[in-house]
Amino acid sequence: MSRCSYTWKEWDEETGEYIEGQCPEKIWLGSEEYCIFHDPSLDKDTELFEQKLKEKLVKKDFNFRGYFFPE
Numbered sequence: 008m009s010r011c012s013y014t015w016k017e018w019d020e021e022t023g024e025y026i027e028g029q030c031p032e033k034i035w036l037g038s039e040e041y042c043i044f045h046d047p048s049l050d051k052d053t054e055l056f057e058q059k060l061k062e063k064l065v066k067k068d069f070n071f072r073g074y075f076f077p078e
Contacts, residue, residue, distance in 0.1 A: 011042035053077040
């Protein structure tokens with residue numbers, strides 16, 4: 008399974024340049040290119056989203072950049 012294709016640019020203070028980051032999550036079964044967090048689909052698996060989000064919170068990982076939260 009490949010990595011999520013979501014990327015972003017952020018400023019690196021040390022180099023004085025923009026660097027590109029890529030989501031480290033794996034593509035979930037309901038998408039061809041995104042993890043459960045970055046999938047913009049309205050019919051994504053909300054139970055899986057909540058489970059994975061709880062796992063991130065336990066790890067104190069609060070990077071939610073670009074996430075599509077289900078309603």
